[in-house]
Every structure is written in C-alpha cells, then in structure tokens.
Amino acid sequence: MNLTLKIWRQQGPQDKGKMVDYKVSDISEHMSFLEMMDVLNEQLINKGEEPVAFDHDCREGICGMCSMYINGEAHGPDRGVTTCQLHMRMFKDGDTITIEPFRAKAFPVIKDLVVDRSSFDRIQHAGGFISVNTSGNTQDANAILIDKHDADTAMDAATCIGCGACVASCKNSSAMLFVGAKVSQYALLPQGQVEAVDRVKNMVAQMDLEGFGNCTNTGACEVECPKGISLENIARMNREFLSANIKG
Numbered sequence: 738m739n740l741t742l743k744i745w746r747q748q749g750p751q752d753k754g755k756m757v758d759y760k761v762s763d764i765s766e767h768m769s770f771l772e773m774m775d776v777l778n779e780q781l782i783n784k785g786e787e788p789v790a791f792d793h794d795c796r797e798g799i800c801g802m803c804s805m806y807i808n809g810e811a812h813g814p815d816r817g818v819t820t821c822q823l824h825m826r827m828f829k830d831g832d833t834i835t836i837e838p839f840r841a842k843a844f845p846v847i848k849d850l851v852v853d854r855s856s857f858d859r860i861q862h863a864g865g866f867i868s869v870n871t872s873g874n875t876q877d878a879n880a881i882l883i884d885k886h887d888a889d890t891a892m893d894a895a896t897c898i899g900c901g902a903c904v905a906s907c908k909n910s911s912a913m914l915f916v917g918a919k920v921s922q923y924a925l926l927p928q929g930q931v932e933a934v935d936r937v938k939n940m941v942a943q944m945d946l947e948g949f950g951n952c953t954n955t956g957a958c959e960v961e962c963p964k965g966i967s968l969e970n971i972a973r974m975n976r977e978f979l980s981a982n983i984k985g
C-alpha cells in the first residue's frame with residue numbers, strides 16, 4: 738500500500754504545532770499501525786529529518802501508551818483495539834490518514850503525538866489502592882467468598898488500561914469512564930470497603946482539579962474504549978459518590 742499521512746508535528750509544549758504531509762510506500766496490510774509509523778520514521782531518519790515522536794511500550798494492548806487519534810477516532814477505525822493492535826488491513830491503498838495526539842486540557846502535548854497523561858496517575862494516587870495486611874499472617878484471598886457476578890463485574894472494570902481514549906473521544910474531555918472503572922473495581926469487592934468513602938471523594942476531587950470535564954451521557958467514551966469498559970461504571974461511581982457524601 739502507498740499512503741499519505743497527515744501528522745501533527747509539535748516541537749514542544751509551547752510550540753503552536755501544525756499538520757505535515759508525508760508519503761509512505763510498500764506498507765503491508767499485515768503490519769500494525771505502529772509498524773507503519775516505524776517505517777515512516779526510518780524513512781525520515783534516512784533523509785536526515787526528525788522522526789515523529791509517539792508513545793508505545795507493550796505493543797500488545799496492555800500498557801495503554803499508544804495514544805493516537807486516527808482519522809478522527811481514538812485508536813483508529815477498528816473497535817475494541819488499541820493503536821498498536823490496529824492493522825493496516827483496515828486501510829486501502831491510496832488512503833490519506835490523519836494522525837493527531839489525544840487532545841484534552843488535562844493531557845498537554847509534550848511533543849508531536851506524545852501527551853502527558855500523568856493526570857491519570859495523580860487520580861490513581863488519590864484513591865486507587867487498598868489497605869492490606871502484610872504482617873505475614875495475611876488471610877488467603879480465596880477464603881473470602883465473593884458473589885460470582887460481583888467478581889466478574891469487578892474484573893471487567895479492572896481491565897481498564899488507562900489509555901485515555903475515553904477522554905480524547907469525549908466532547909467534554911471527561912475522565913469519568915476511567916475514574917468510574919477504577920472506583921468500581923474496588924467498590925464491588927469486600928477488600929475495597931475499608932477506603933471506599935475516601936476513595937471516591939478523593940478520586941473525583943482530583944479528577945476535577947486536573948481540569949477534566951463532566952459527563953453529559955453522550956457515550957462516545959464507551960464506543961471508543963479499547964477494553965469495552967461499560968457506562969455502568971460511571972453510574973456506579975455516581976452512586977458511590979452520593980453515598981460517600983451522605984455518610985460524611
């Protein structure tokens with residue numbers, strides 16, 4: 738395949754940035770999107786030009802690093818996959834592909850396609866943990882009976898990889914699907930009850946402090962989430978938040 742790429746180039750946080758056109762040739766439909774980007778960068782390096790900066794790590798849908806907005810969609814046109822799992826067979830020979838960073842006030846651009854998502858880390862630090870007995874006589878986790886439905890729902894919430902596609906897809910740059918998943922994975926389990934009240938209050942407060950917008954039930958986050966995190970998690974977070982504020 739031969740492709741035209743329109744890529745956001747931005748030297749640093751203070752640079753205005755602009756779209757730049759590139760041509761790439763001999764792209765196999767079996768390549769992943771990031772492998773196609775590697776080919777482009779090799780071409781740029783060989784020509785003495787600066788390669789396009791983009792985030793990646795695991796390249797297998799686990800780490801959540803590969804934040805790219807491709808043809809107007811977070812992680813591109815496929816469903817249930819991250820950019821590193823997106824294959825070039827989703828595109829046609831001669832296509833023009835637009836590639837931008839995830840855009841949100843709380844995700845400032847560092848360079849080109851790389852954004853700073855440490856706001857998510859700070860939300861996690863605010864409450865995304867549990868207290869456990871590490872004295873050596875810790876109770877075996879399997880000794881605590883947990884309703885199968887609750888265990889499955891908590892595990893579904895825990896599959897959130899913190900990629901930020903929900904924020905990038907939301908017209909309000911809301912992080913409520915992410916925070917809802919992180920609150921839910923503990924709220925559904927007995928181990929999460931010790932800090933439950935403080936957790937939801939602190940995580941929501943940090944989310945607001947970081948400058949994320951509010952949820953207006955559009956649902957774009959759920960559609961674009963590569964892990965299929967359900968909007969039910971936002972509803973659960975809202976219930977937890979209300980209940981925590983009533984408890985004081």
Ligand code: SF4
Pocket residue numbers: 896897898899900901902903904914915918958961962963964965966
């Ligand atoms: S909820 Fe989905 S889209 Fe949002 S950070 Fe988690 S995995 Fe990514």
Ligand code: FES
Pocket residue numbers: 792793794795796797798799800801802803819820821822
């Ligand atoms: S590089 Fe890890 S999820 Fe894409």
